[in-house]
Amino acid sequence: MASTRLFAREALTPEGWAQNVSVEIGADGRIVAVTPNANSQGVKVGALLPAPGNAHSHAFQRAMAGLTEYRSAAHDDFWTWRTLMYHFVERLTPDDIEAIAAQVQMEMLEAGFAAIGEFHYLHHQPDGTPYENPAELGERMFSAAAETGIGYAHLPVLYMRGGMDGRALQGGQRRFGNTLDTFENLFEKARTGLANLPGDARLGVAPHSLRAVDETALRFAAGLQRTAPVHIHAAEQTGEVDEALVHLGARPVEWLLDKMKIGADWRLVHATQMTETETKALAASGAGIVVCPITEANLGDGIFPARDYLSAGGALALGSDSNIRISLSEELRALEHSQRLRDRERAVLATPEKSCGRRMLEAVAEGGASALGRDAGRIEAGALADLFALDTAAPDLAGLSGDRLLDAWIFAGGDRLVTDVWAAGRHMVKDGRHIKRDAIAARFNKVMLRLRSEL
Numbered sequence: 381m382a383s384t385r386l387f388a389r390e391a392l393t394p395e396g397w398a399q400n401v402s403v404e405i406g407a408d409g410r411i412v413a414v415t416p417n418a419n420s421q422g423v424k425v426g427a428l429l430p431a432p433g434n435a436h437s438h439a440f441q442r443a444m445a446g447l448t449e450y451r452s453a454a455h456d457d458f459w460t461w462r463t464l465m466y467h468f469v470e471r472l473t474p475d476d477i478e479a480i481a482a483q484v485q486m487e488m489l490e491a492g493f494a495a496i497g498e499f500h501y502l503h504h505q506p507d508g509t510p511y512e513n514p515a516e517l518g519e520r521m522f523s524a525a526a527e528t529g530i531g532y533a534h535l536p537v538l539y540m541r542g543g544m545d546g547r548a549l550q551g552g553q554r555r556f557g558n559t560l561d562t563f564e565n566l567f568e569k570a571r572t573g574l575a576n577l578p579g580d581a582r583l584g585v586a587p588h589s590l591r592a593v594d595e596t597a598l599r600f601a602a603g604l605q606r607t608a609p610v611h612i613h614a615a616e617q618t619g620e621v622d623e624a625l626v627h628l629g630a631r632p633v634e635w636l637l638d639k640m641k642i643g644a645d646w647r648l649v650h651a652t653q654m655t656e657t658e659t660k661a662l663a664a665s666g667a668g669i670v671v672c673p674i675t676e677a678n679l680g681d682g683i684f685p686a687r688d689y690l691s692a693g694g695a696l697a698l699g700s701d702s703n704i705r706i707s708l709s710e711e712l713r714a715l716e717h718s719q720r721l722r723d724r725e726r727a728v729l730a731t732p733e734k735s736c737g738r739r740m741l742e743a744v745a746e747g748g749a750s751a752l753g754r755d756a757g758r759i760e761a762g763a764l765a766d767l768f769a770l771d772t773a774a775p776d777l778a779g780l781s782g783d784r785l786l787d788a789w790i791f792a793g794g795d796r797l798v799t800d801v802w803a804a805g806r807h808m809v810k811d812g813r814h815i816k817r818d819a820i821a822a823r824f825n826k827v828m829l830r831l832r833s834e835l
């Protein structure tokens with residue numbers, strides 16, 4: 381990659397908004413220099429912003445987006461959704477999975493995300509037998525990442541049982557299961573496979589949840605050598621909290637803090653169901669949270685306590701989880717709106733110095749990078765060039781600048797205002813379109829036509 385120069389009408393830097401900013405990106409994908417009040421040379425953009433990582437994705441679930449919006453039981457909730465998801469899981473081939481992953485990664489880039497943390501738990505054939513190459517499906521994710529140019533963090537999932545009572549995996553879950561030995565083998569193969577991706581690729585680990593692994597397995601996973609944190613689903617559903625109280629004698633977040641002594645090397649996904657004490661203790665521990673506002677709303681999980689958590693200084697990242705909809709602006713809008721609906725107030729996450737949009741974007745840019753082990757999340761010399769640009773001439777944004785421009789994008793505009801995206805300096809989105817959009821979308825459409833015809 382050659383070095384490049386951008387020129388932004390304005391840019392959000394760690395020191396605040398700057399005008400007429402020149403940003404030089406080195407051949408290694410890192411920012412070399414940021415110069416305000418510069419001459420207009422290089423690729424010209426409107427407003428330049430730090431692009432967050434999308435820290436929680438199950439790519440394959442994109443294929444069932446929008447298909448479970450009816451009532452299939454007297455009380456339709458998360459658990460019926462999960463049953464339908466398992467049913468769907470049994471149909472996907474490796475080619476399907478790669479085509480879907482490429483579409484998902486492309487859509488994330490077009491929305492303004494520079495990176496993805498793929499919480500990868502589809503490991504085996506539908507009946508649970510490993511593929512001839514046991515790392516087949518992980519490698520399909522890497523192929524998708526090589527094609528889309530997204531900053532990739534692989535989070536291979538350790539999944540060992542069907543619940544805290546130790547019951548065996550059943551049905552669709554058989555594609556997820558491993559022993560500690562088979563998992564370690566998969567993990568090492570992933571390390572080898574990732575070496576073929578650009579140098580910003582990362583390897584983390586994801587013990588699925590306290591339902592799916594016991595304490596020994598959790599310690600084993602956390603002890604593996606990695607370049608990104610440990611990710612675990614925690615406290616998404618009240619049913620999960622009840623199960624933990626019965627089998628562990630504590631609430632999930634409480635138990636992780638107490639037993640695992642979790643800190644900066646941990647990311648809890650969802651953490652929707654926390655008490656005030658847990659919220660403060662988790663923020664103080666240095667462990668971060670990955671909140672997934674669109675999915676959590678779609679699944680009826682509840683409302684994440686963002687107000688208290690951010691006030692306590694907690695690290696926060698965004699994830700699109702089920703990928704029912706991939707939209708950076710809408711994730712941010714849904715996060716703030718959820719707080720307003722609960723508290724019956726406006727501008728809940730704003731501070732006296734920063735608007736809602738500014739506070740949220742800065743938090744998730746920094747938190748999204750750290751969740752994926754990326755030295756990014758800020759427009760500053762030395763950081764990876766994870767950047768996105770907004771069209772300041774568009775009707776929603778014309779005449780605006782600074783925090784107001786950011787708020788108008790989130791609350792009144794949308795992802796169509798994203799013109800350009802760079803992932804570690806790779807310029808993958810131009811004029812609002814991924815540079816390989818046509819080929820990736822055509823392949824995805826073909827897979828979806830077949831899958832939808834089998835519904």
Ligand code: ZN
Binds near residue numbers: 438649702
């Ligand atoms: Zn998830």
